[in-house]
Amino acid sequence: MYLYNSASHKKEEFVPNHPDIVKMYTCGPTVYHFAHIGNLRSYIMEDVLEKYLRYQGYNVKRVMNITDVGHLSSDADTGEDKMLKGAKREHKTVMEIAQYYTDAFFSDCKKLNIKRPDVVEPATNCIAEYIDIVSKLLEKGFAYEAGGNVYFDTSKLDQYYVFNDHDEEDLAVGVREGVEEDTSKRNKNDFVLWFTKSKFEDQALKWDSPWGVGYPGWHIECSGISMKHLGEDLDLHCGGIDNAFPHHTNEIAQSEAYLGHHWCNYWFHVHHLNTNTGKMSKSKGEFLTVSLLEEKGYDPLAYRLFCLQSHYRRSLVFSWENLDNAVTTYQKLINKIAALDDSDKTVDQAQFDALKEKFNHALSNDLNTSLAITAVYDVLKAKTNDGTKLALLGDFDKVLSLDLLEKAAAKRAEQAKTKTATTGGYTIQGEGDPAIDALVLQRAEAKKAKNFAEADRIRDELKAQGVEIIDVPGGAQWKRV
Ligand SMILES: [Zn+2]
Numbered sequence: 010m011y012l013y014n015s016a017s018h019k020k021e022e023f024v025p026n027h028p029d030i031v032k033m034y035t036c037g038p039t040v041y042h043f044a045h046i047g048n049l050r051s052y053i054m055e056d057v058l059e060k061y062l063r064y065q066g067y068n069v070k071r072v073m074n075i076t077d078v079g080h081l082s083s084d085a086d087t088g089e090d091k092m093l094k095g096a097k098r099e100h101k102t103v104m105e106i107a108q109y110y111t112d113a114f115f116s117d118c119k120k121l122n123i124k125r126p127d128v129v130e131p132a133t134n135c136i137a138e139y140i141d142i143v144s145k146l147l148e149k150g151f152a153y154e155a156g157g158n159v160y161f162d163t164s165k166l167d168q169y170y171v172f173n174d175h176d177e178e179d180l181a182v183g184v185r186e187g188v189e190e191d192t193s194k195r196n197k198n199d200f201v202l203w204f205t206k207s208k209f210e211d212q213a214l215k216w217d218s219p220w221g222v223g224y225p226g227w228h229i230e231c232s233g234i235s236m237k238h239l240g241e242d243l244d245l246h247c248g249g250i251d252n253a254f255p256h257h258t259n260e261i262a263q264s265e266a267y268l269g270h271h272w273c274n275y276w277f278h279v280h281h282l283n284t285n286t287g288k289m290s291k292s293k294g295e296f297l298t299v300s301l302l303e304e305k306g307y308d309p310l311a312y313r314l315f316c317l318q319s320h321y322r323r324s325l326v327f328s329w330e331n332l333d334n335a336v337t338t339y340q341k342l343i344n345k346i347a348a349l350d351d352s353d354k355t356v357d358q359a360q361f362d363a364l365k366e367k368f369n370h371a372l373s374n375d376l377n378t379s380l381a382i383t384a385v386y387d388v389l390k391a392k393t394n395d396g397t398k399l400a401l402l403g404d405f406d407k408v409l410s411l412d413l414l415e416k417a418a419a420k421r422a423e424q425a426k427t428k429t430a431t432t433g434g435y436t437i438q439g440e441g442d443p444a445i446d447a448l449v450l451q452r453a454e455a456k457k458a459k460n461f462a463e464a465d466r467i468r469d470e471l472k473a474q475g476v477e478i479i480d481v482p483g484g485a486q487w488k489r490v
Contacts, residue, residue: 010065010373013322015172015253015276020375023275025244031062031069032239034273035126036231036248036256039076040110041095043298044117046312046327047282047289051249053313054279054321054376056123058247060408061372071126072238074230077107078133078214093213103213107131117299120309122410130234132225136216138233139225142267143202143218151266156193157206159220161263163198171261172253172276200259201226228259232267243273250278279321285328297327310411311336317378317409339411345389346402346417347424353396360393364401372408381409436484445476449485452478 010023025031035055038044044052062069078092095106115125143159146152151165163169205223215222225233235243248257257276264272282289289297299309315335319325367387371380388401399414406413428441435453437446452467471478477490 010061011375012275012277013375014274015278016273021275023245025067026242026274029068031067031244032242033059033062033069033071033245033247034231034235034239034243035071035073035246036252037073037075037129038110038114039091040107040114041091042110043296043300044114045289046297046299046302048249049117049121049123049299049312050282050316050325051247051279052118052123053121053316054378055247055277056410057317057372057378057408058245058277058376059124059126060410061376064408065373070128070239072128072130072235073126074234075107075111075129075131076227076230077104077111077131078224078230096213107133117309120299120303121313122310122412124410128238130238132230132234133214135230135233135237136225138237139203139229140218142229142233142236142263143220143225145267146202146263149266151263152202153195154220155195156191157204157221158193158201158223159203159205160194160199161202161259161266162195163200163262164196166262166266169198169258169262171258198255200228200255202229202263228256229263231256231260232264236264241268241270241272245275245277246273247277247279250280253278281324283324283326285326289327302332307332307336308339310416311339314339314382314411317382317411319379321376321378342385342411343413343416343420346399346413347420349395349398349417351395351399351418351421353394353399355394355396356400357393357397360391360397361401364388364391364393364397365404368401368405378409381405385409385413431484434483437487438481438484439487440489445471445474445487449478449487453485 011020012023013019014021035052038048059069059071092103092106095110096103099106101109111131118125143152146161147154147159150162152159152161154160203218203220203223203225205218205221215224235246246257246260253276261272295301299312302309302312312332312335315327315332316325318335318338364384364387368381368384371377371384374380385402385405388398388405391398402413426440427438430437430439430441430446432450435450437449439445439449448467448471452464452471455461455463455467468478471487475489476487479486479488
């Protein structure tokens, strides 16, 4: 498989360090609020990546952190404490907030068919690991104490801007507008490893450390959690593109300084989900969550399909109209699969292999999910038997996770319930209940005789029985609602 590596700025063949395992790390959510669907785009694409690696036969161990402490509202160690902000807003303790939004996050993931990583570790579980790393960084001269905090000294590195497509001046802390410069720092990009001098007097979570009572910086948690569960090397590190700087840059700085060798081989970054007015955020415009999609009647898997239709390294523009288009595509796809004969169990192996090759070709080229969806249509259009098609679609769905066969089976079951009765050229489609059919026919006759009051009365009577009628050319359809 070829993957674009943000660290080298090119597509590279993916070769894991150890033949028996792929070590994969994902930056998890900061659990002070619901995730918006822009955050979830990253997790959907990372899920596809993990599943595709497994599909190719790799044994993957994936670890994710849960940021339940220490992430300030600016990525650069300044601003408010996000967890504390959430707790104050909802009159709960910080840990109650963390638990509530962790559960909400995984509930959203489940609705989007995002697999839970093998290890999910809250940051507050690994304080000893962070203290160990910070102690060693101080010992090795990569860190210093100043103004009550411990900082990483970026001037000690040969190279700091590893993702150097970023412009140093644009991103340097202290020159960003509205960010107050921390005068304890020796260099503008130094970052906090351990806070003892909290700006927040009511900081709820604090731990003892060799440098006084305090709490870890945000970046250190991912290095600590990754090394705790995956050891001293990492194949693949994932996150949203806004994590590249400063978060991932700082993770590399501290991890490699601590280990004394190269740490992670491939960096996978998912680009933004934008709205028509710019980057999606919690504070701007409508707060788009999975629950909101459901309230508006959208199947969360239609959103998953919407994400799969575009490449993870392109910004994607969300609008309700674009989502409606994905819903239509999804429904048509399910209808086509439902029309296949599921009693056909024979598989033409040569056809199966040829069509699977197209799917593999798409995903092994930097996870081209939109071409993988095209491969699904190629299966539907192929001149082969339905058994082969269904076997392929089930196989592809191990990666796509769109519930293609399950939804098609539900559609078939719904269609099987529909029975048609024709009386005097008038066709009634329903569940084959003669009493209901008779009322539907009476209503049609009332309408024909222009007795609309009677027609409405019958409609209401059916409604009272939980039956809804839809007039269609040449007849009517009814269903229980
Ligand atoms: Zn991280």
